[in-house]
Amino acid sequence: MARPQTDIEAGRTALLEVVDDLVRKRGSVDISMTDLAAAAGMSPSNLYRFFDNKEALLEAVAERFFAEKIRIMVEVTESDLPVRDKMYQYFARRYLASVEQYEAEPELLKSYLEIGQQHFEVVRGYVDLGDHYLAIIVAEAMDQGYFQGLSIDEAVSLINQMLHCYTNPDILFYIGTTKLSVTKLAMIVDAVFQGLGKKIATQSVPGSHMKIVS
Amino acid sequence: MARPQTDIEAGRTALLEVVDDLVRKRGSVDISMTDLAAAAGMSPSNLYRFFDNKEALLEAVAERFFAEKIRIMVEVTESDLPVRDKMYQYFARRYLASVEQYEAEPELLKSYLEIGQQHFEVVRGYVDLGDHYLAIIVAEAMDQGYFQGLSIDEAVSLINQMLHCYTNPDILFYIGTTKLSVTKLAMIVDAVFQGLGKKIATQSVPGSHMKIVS
Known part of the structure; x- marks a missing residue:
């Protein structure tokens, strides 16, 4: 069963904070989905429930x-x-x-x-x-x-x-x-x-x- | 005996061409006097006859x-x-x-x-x-x-x-x-x-x- 939209949104917002932390630590070095999952303490397959792919992640970063x-x-x-x-x-x-x-x-x-x-x-x-x-x-x-x-x-x-x-x-x-x-x-x-x-x-x-x- | 000024000037101009080549090859990575001497096929002590130090070299690059x-x-x-x-x-x-x-x-x-x-x-x-x-x-x-x-x-x-x-x-x-x-x-x-x-x-x-x- 799919999570309610609000949970997904909240998860995305939290993950974008993790992206901030990664960028603070590593600068503009390319961030992979695997890196982000590890930093967020979740499995890659769990991360993909929030962002379909790297492009979707980058678009969310730009949107914010x-x-x-x-x-x-x-x-x-x-x-x-x-x-x-x-x-x-x-x-x-x-x-x-x-x-x-x-x-x-x-x-x-x-x-x-x-x-x-x-x-x-x-x-x-x-x-x-x-x-x-x-x-x-x-x-x-x-x-x-x-x-x-x-x-x-x-x-x-x-x-x-x-x-x-x-x-x-x-x-x-x-x-x-x-x-x-x-x-x-x-x-x-x-x-x-x-x-x-x-x-x-x-x-x-x-x-x-x-x-x-x- | 010091070389005539014109020889020094000609040498500097030729060395700045060597700097161009180094920058073409290596991008904006810092160039040391040792690197430049090697690329120009001269000893570092010979190079110092054309440029007193790294700062003098950088100033010549900027001047050109x-x-x-x-x-x-x-x-x-x-x-x-x-x-x-x-x-x-x-x-x-x-x-x-x-x-x-x-x-x-x-x-x-x-x-x-x-x-x-x-x-x-x-x-x-x-x-x-x-x-x-x-x-x-x-x-x-x-x-x-x-x-x-x-x-x-x-x-x-x-x-x-x-x-x-x-x-x-x-x-x-x-x-x-x-x-x-x-x-x-x-x-x-x-x-x-x-x-x-x-x-x-x-x-x-x-x-x-x-x-x-x-």
């Missing part, structure tokens, strides 16, 4: 790693904030979440980033998801007359490049949190809105979705 | 690695180009020099970048030198009314962050030369000038160094 950032992106894009504030929050809150991980356990973060590099096929979907949410904000800004002459994809790519220091947690290890700051991030977001694409001819350009209702 | 970029920065800052073009050239030409290294021998570049990380004390001076030349361009732009409300250091730091994808050659390995392009780089430089700092009140603000000569 990105959960907070997805929560932030959903919250920000669904909010009623002005579009410039949305973009600021989109980058600043994710950046601060990375800083928190970095300051709590830099070595653990570094190892997970290396694991992510080694298994980029698992990470790619989350990168695309980030672009998807940024595209929603960019489209809203375009409706207000920003980024004229650029396609959504071009604007997303340029904005990602201009804010790269605040989205790639690896940069924390290069540049550090003294030179990086949310104050600077806000200035860069301002430069994005003021400077990216052709200038807006008028103060406010009505977007194509706006209809005159009178 | 950064030579082209320094040449570019000197040329651009000394040119008569308009300041916006200067900044574009400052970033674009260095970026293209990195792309050339990346496309010729990606593994060799990656290994040298890793060596640079391991011996950051040797690299730091070159990073500071880059900031020095960028500060010259920023000061010129400020004299023309750009970046109002920012100090030179703040502007240099923000601009470095906004262009980070085009200055850190490591990013070539993450993002690749499909998504990075000098066209996008030019758009980011435009956004820097149009969007960074307070807006310019008038079309042209005379700089403090300008004197009315009539």
Whole structure:
């Protein structure tokens, strides 16, 4: 008889903590199902009840790693904030979440980033998801007359490049949190809105979705 | 009797080629003076006539690695180009020099970048030198009314962050030369000038160094 879903979920969560411990001890060295079973004090066949295979385990690790950032992106894009504030929050809150991980356990973060590099096929979907949410904000800004002459994809790519220091947690290890700051991030977001694409001819350009209702 | 300087210089250049070969074979693994002497087919005491110690060798490696970029920065800052073009050239030409290294021998570049990380004390001076030349361009732009409300250091730091994808050659390995392009780089430089700092009140603000000569 299959265990109730909640038990499986609880078991997975506990096993991901064991993965943390293994990564703390061994760094980004590849972890096999056998290693994880041994560290968790269970038989490999028992472990397979929680994760079908190594890929499923890696996907669960990635899901947990990105959960907070997805929560932030959903919250920000669904909010009623002005579009410039949305973009600021989109980058600043994710950046601060990375800083928190970095300051709590830099070595653990570094190892997970290396694991992510080694298994980029698992990470790619989350990168695309980030672009998807940024595209929603960019489209809203375009409706207000920003980024004229650029396609959504071009604007997303340029904005990602201009804010790269605040989205790639690896940069924390290069540049550090003294030179990086949310104050600077806000200035860069301002430069994005003021400077990216052709200038807006008028103060406010009505977007194509706006209809005159009178 | 000491050899003429030119012989020593020629020997150093040849030895740096041997270092390339060692790095090609072994990656970023630390190279000792003994290893280099063996690979060059000379005695360690002979090698010490070319490089006083390991630090001197590393400094010579860094000097050669950064030579082209320094040449570019000197040329651009000394040119008569308009300041916006200067900044574009400052970033674009260095970026293209990195792309050339990346496309010729990606593994060799990656290994040298890793060596640079391991011996950051040797690299730091070159990073500071880059900031020095960028500060010259920023000061010129400020004299023309750009970046109002920012100090030179703040502007240099923000601009470095906004262009980070085009200055850190490591990013070539993450993002690749499909998504990075000098066209996008030019758009980011435009956004820097149009969007960074307070807006310019008038079309042209005379700089403090300008004197009315009539």
